Amino acid sequence: MNPSRPKLTWLLIAIVGFLTLCPVAMLFIGSFSQGLTAFGKFTLDKYLAAYTDPVLLDVTINTIVFVLGSSILATGLALFLAYLNTRTNIPFKPLFTVLSIVPMMIPHLLFSVSWALLLNPSNGLINSFLKEVFSLQSAPFNIYSLPGMILVEGLLNMPIAYLIIAPAMASFDVSLEESSRVFGASVWRTLVRVTLPVLRPAILAAFVLGMVRSLASYAVPRVLGTPGRVDVLATYLYQMVATGFSPDYGKAAALGMSVLAASIGLIVLYRALTSESGKYVTISGRGYRPTTIELKRARMPLFTLVALLSFVMAVLPVAVLFYTSLVPYSMVPSARAFSLMGWKNWIDVLQDPASLLSLKNSLFLAVVGASLGVLLSIFVAYVIVKIRTRASGLLESLSFLSFSFPGIVIGIGFMWFFVQTPLYATLTALLVAYIATYLPYGVRPLASAFVQVHAHLEESSLVCGASALTTMRRVIVPLLIPGIVSAWILMATMFVRELTVSVVLSRPGSEVLAVQILSFADDGLWGKLSALGIIMILISTTLVLLAMYAGKKFRAAQGA
Amino acid sequence: MNAIDRRIFLKLAGAAGLAGISGALPSAYAADETALSKAKAEGKAVFYANITSVKAIMKAFNADTGIDGIYTRLSSSKFLPTILTESGAGKLLADVVQAPRPMLELLNEKKVLAPYHSPAAAGYPDWATKDAGITLFGIEYVSYLYNKDHVKETDAPKRYEDLADPKWKGKIVMANPATHSSTISWLVGLKEFVFKSEADWMQYLKGLAANQPMFVDSFGPTPAPVESGEKLIGISMPKYIITKAPAPLAWGPRGGQPLLGTPRAIGVAAHAPHPNAARAFMDFWLSKKAMSLLAKDVGEYVLAPGVFPPIDGIDKVKVMPVRDLSDSEIQKWGHEFGQIFAAK
Numbered sequence: 001m002n003p004s005r006p007k008l009t010w011l012l013i014a015i016v017g018f019l020t021l022c023p024v025a026m027l028f029i030g031s032f033s034q035g036l037t038a039f040g041k042f043t044l045d046k047y048l049a050a051y052t053d054p055v056l057l058d059v060t061i062n063t064i065v066f067v068l069g070s071s072i073l074a075t076g077l078a079l080f081l082a083y084l085n086t087r088t089n090i091p092f093k094p095l096f097t098v099l100s101i102v103p104m105m106i107p108h109l110l111f112s113v114s115w116a117l118l119l120n121p122s123n124g125l126i127n128s129f130l131k132e133v134f135s136l137q138s139a140p141f142n143i144y145s146l147p148g149m150i151l152v153e154g155l156l157n158m159p160i161a162y163l164i165i166a167p168a169m170a171s172f173d174v175s176l177e178e179s180s181r182v183f184g185a186s187v188w189r190t191l192v193r194v195t196l197p198v199l200r201p202a203i204l205a206a207f208v209l210g211m212v213r214s215l216a217s218y219a220v221p222r223v224l225g226t227p228g229r230v231d232v233l234a235t236y237l238y239q240m241v242a243t244g245f246s247p248d249y250g251k252a253a254a255l256g257m258s259v260l261a262a263s264i265g266l267i268v269l270y271r272a273l274t275s276e277s278g279k280y281v282t283i284s285g286r287g288y289r290p291t292t293i294e295l296k297r298a299r300m301p302l303f304t305l306v307a308l309l310s311f312v313m314a315v316l317p318v319a320v321l322f323y324t325s326l327v328p329y330s331m332v333p334s335a336r337a338f339s340l341m342g343w344k345n346w347i348d349v350l351q352d353p354a355s356l357l358s359l360k361n362s363l364f365l366a367v368v369g370a371s372l373g374v375l376l377s378i379f380v381a382y383v384i385v386k387i388r389t390r391a392s393g394l395l396e397s398l399s400f401l402s403f404s405f406p407g408i409v410i411g412i413g414f415m416w417f418f419v420q421t422p423l424y425a426t427l428t429a430l431l432v433a434y435i436a437t438y439l440p441y442g443v444r445p446l447a448s449a450f451v452q453v454h455a456h457l458e459e460s461s462l463v464c465g466a467s468a469l470t471t472m473r474r475v476i477v478p479l480l481i482p483g484i485v486s487a488w489i490l491m492a493t494m495f496v497r498e499l500t501v502s503v504v505l506s507r508p509g510s511e512v513l514a515v516q517i518l519s520f521a522d523d524g525l526w527g528k529l530s531a532l533g534i535i536m537i538l539i540s541t542t543l544v545l546l547a548m549y550a551g552k553k554f555r556a557a558q559g560a
Numbered sequence: 561m562n563a564i565d566r567r568i569f570l571k572l573a574g575a576a577g578l579a580g581i582s583g584a585l586p587s588a589y590a591a592d593e594t595a596l597s598k599a600k601a602e603g604k605a606v607f608y609a610n611i612t613s614v615k616a617i618m619k620a621f622n623a624d625t626g627i628d629g630i631y632t633r634l635s636s637s638k639f640l641p642t643i644l645t646e647s648g649a650g651k652l653l654a655d656v657v658q659a660p661r662p663m664l665e666l667l668n669e670k671k672v673l674a675p676y677h678s679p680a681a682a683g684y685p686d687w688a689t690k691d692a693g694i695t696l697f698g699i700e701y702v703s704y705l706y707n708k709d710h711v712k713e714t715d716a717p718k719r720y721e722d723l724a725d726p727k728w729k730g731k732i733v734m735a736n737p738a739t740h741s742s743t744i745s746w747l748v749g750l751k752e753f754v755f756k757s758e759a760d761w762m763q764y765l766k767g768l769a770a771n772q773p774m775f776v777d778s779f780g781p782t783p784a785p786v787e788s789g790e791k792l793i794g795i796s797m798p799k800y801i802i803t804k805a806p807a808p809l810a811w812g813p814r815g816g817q818p819l820l821g822t823p824r825a826i827g828v829a830a831h832a833p834h835p836n837a838a839r840a841f842m843d844f845w846l847s848k849k850a851m852s853l854l855a856k857d858v859g860e861y862v863l864a865p866g867v868f869p870p871i872d873g874i875d876k877v878k879v880m881p882v883r884d885l886s887d888s889e890i891q892k893w894g895h896e897f898g899q900i901f902a903a904k
Binding site for chain 2: 039117120122123144222223226227229235238239241242243244245246247249328329330331332340412415416419420424425503504507508519521522523524525526
């Protein structure tokens with residue numbers, strides 16, 4: 001082993017540990033402290049109160065169903081779409097690639113509200129349409145239910161899974177499948193015995209990330225679960241801190257420790273399942289070339305299916321948002337609604353200094369934060385995948401720490417921490433908190449990309465006299481471009497719409513888009529909210545397209 | 561007095577005169593040029609609040625005094641932890657804080673607030689100015705809203721009791737009565753101020769629960785389902801008639817029953833980074849001019865004498881503050897309402 005590797009591992013443990021342990025440590029102290037702030041007299045009362053509530057059992061069951069359901073849906077859909085988009089000759093691939101990640105760019109609150117407008121049982125647009133067409137007595141769908149929550153959360157998490165699986169799929173060495181076919185295996189058998197096992201790290205990474213994400217998800221349970229009287233852990237935790245005038249985050253942190261333990265358990269499980277990483281290496285030299293599978297007669301039916309899925313996942317909710325941004329108040333489409341349409345909400349938003357400042361701040365946080373975050377993630381992913389020691393396991397767990405708490409709780413942890421430093425109430429505090437919280441978004445796609453790069457490539461470079469850094473820059477990074485692009489897109493789009501940490505940390509001068517959106521939501525101003533939401537989606541889409549373009553150019557330059 | 565100060569003084573005094581109101585201008589500061597110039601030198605007053613849509617007041621404060629009013633919204637769940645954390649670390653950024661009265665009382669107990677009686681509160685009810693560090697300036701008044709495109713005025717519920725009529729089953733939206741503090745306080749307020757007996761009140765609660773209202777997590781999301789017609793009635797705040805105009809919203813009860821709500825309170829921070837600007841802001845906030853903006857633009861019910869929101873009939877109704885419930889009482893009643901409404 002290169003002697004610099006343990007040093008790198010411990011350096012990264014120090015950096016990531018500092019970023020993630022500080023707020024978690026403050027929450028840990030808070031969970032054992034009397035009073036509302038992190039420091040106080042020692043007590044176990046918060047644990048007793050948090051874990052003895054009889055409602056907790058129902059909440060736990062709902063949470064397990066919600067988390068598993070939405071993660072299976074997200075991963076399954078991502079796998080299907082990534083396969084078609086990266087490996088087949090389905091038409092309009094670039095368009096579908098962008099549409100597949102659009103749900104990620106829509107603020108979760110707005111996405112959930114859009115689905116409530118489409119599928120609420122009273123006057124949801126799709127329900128009303130189906131009732132009329134099929135002369136039904138009652139609405140066929142109720143979005144205010146556990147299946148409704150699973151659908152919406154699954155769609156929201158699908159792009160994350162897609163961005164992890166698609167690069168792995170794109171770098172897949174097709175000769176493995178071809179060998180399987182040459183030896184007489186059917187398409188299905190090849191898929192099950194060759195393709196999926198080779199993609200196992202990426203699939204598991206997507207699934208684990210989806211689970212941790214939906215465990216901490218708040219917007220979907222709030223908008224769809226509360227009306228349906230379905231409580232999951234996130235809404236339960238929120239109620240815990242919101243009932244009464246003096247909210248106790250220490251009690252929420254006490255329960256959050258279980259979420260943290262569950263998340264760490266999932267990471268350990270994931271590491272065990274992918275322990276033989278050598279099995280998944282498919283890029284061992286520069287000779288590999290992914291090839292395209294001809295869909296032949298299945299091309300048009302599959303195209304129709306993907307088009308329909310994209311329409312439901314991305315086009316329909318965005319169309320609902322656009323419509324909402326044009327009407328003066330919440331109203332179902334009608335002649336009167338169309339007669340009242342106008343650009344007032346857009347003009348108000350674009351003339352509002354606070355909205356413009358938040359646009360500027362969010363853009364800065366997205367571009368600078370994602371770039372720094374990806375840089376750190378490359379090193380972390382490298383250590384996690386290529387140096388499989390206990391220390392690298394520790395690093396992986398650390399990278400997930402603050403991500404495992406519901407945002408509102410970790411936000412308070414950051415506030416308790418930053419207030420002890422000169423960074424409090426600055427944009428830098430938000431930058432640090434974003435990178436610390438969303439590190440898994442950078443690490444996961446890069447780790448699944450690293451898994452597929454054979455150690456021989458790195459060793460050859462080192463043998464030829466290149467330094468570890470040069471090897472990373474000249475050999476590894478170019479092969480990781482799809483993963484880097486995915487990681488950057490994930491982080492940048494996440495930072496554009498980050499709410500839960502920002503709402504606690506943002507102060508005058510450091511306002512961000514999502515906080516501005518929340519203030520519109522608190523005032524019930526859905527028109528302005530939707531207008532700003534669409535601006536947010538446009539910014540994210542531009543960033544995504546630029547990242548994809550840059551990645552493509554870079555790969556072309558490397559191949560030239 | 562230098563030229564700029566004189567101009568501002570005259571401008572402010574002119575504004576007060578034009579409004580025909582004695583308290584339209586920060587009274588202490590209009591009279592005390594030294595205090596005003598100190599406040600101006602401090603440059604800004606930072607305002608932590610959980611009240612929304614106050615941009616017009618911040619703008620007017622700046623226009624009238626030359627001091628920047630900087631508003632940071634802190635929702636109820638983050639209000640106390642943020643202020644106590646900042647204050648504990650000696651880094652409280654706020655000069656003036658605003659929240660429901662129980663929250664400010666807690667801050668007062670922790671010595672976070674400074675005693676300050678603003679001359680601009682002259683004419684407010686006695687109960688609004690009795691505390692040294694807290695002034696009450698409004699009531700977060702609650703009633704019910706209905707969609708007047710879908711419900712004729714003659715069919716609309718006239719009294720609170722009508723909400724328990726089975727004809728409204730599945731047609732009501734309200735904040736979750738198991739967890740939303742203001743709704744819990746309001747329901748307890750109905751027992752104490754509206755219903756003749758606890759049995760009547762309990763019967764009403766059970767009837768309302770039998771109508772299976774849809775729950776949302778606060779008042780903010782209550783009007784949207786009513787506007788769109790997804791639900792016909794929302795237990796909500798009449799101020800949305802102003803902020804959501806031209807949405808077809810009307811309010812009740814119109815049969816003489818009072819409207820109840822939690823008092824809205826404001827106070828100056830004990831270690832305000834800009835103490836003079838803080839007092840100037842407080843004076844301006846409590847002035848008739850600012851309160852008129854709050855009533856006119858936001859539909860808030862304010863305690864400045866003679867100022868009412870432009871909502872049909874609101875000036876005729878009795879609006880009363882509910883009793884402050886302790887957190888343990890809120891937890892207790894929340895649990896009870898949770899059982900009655902089978903919220904969990």
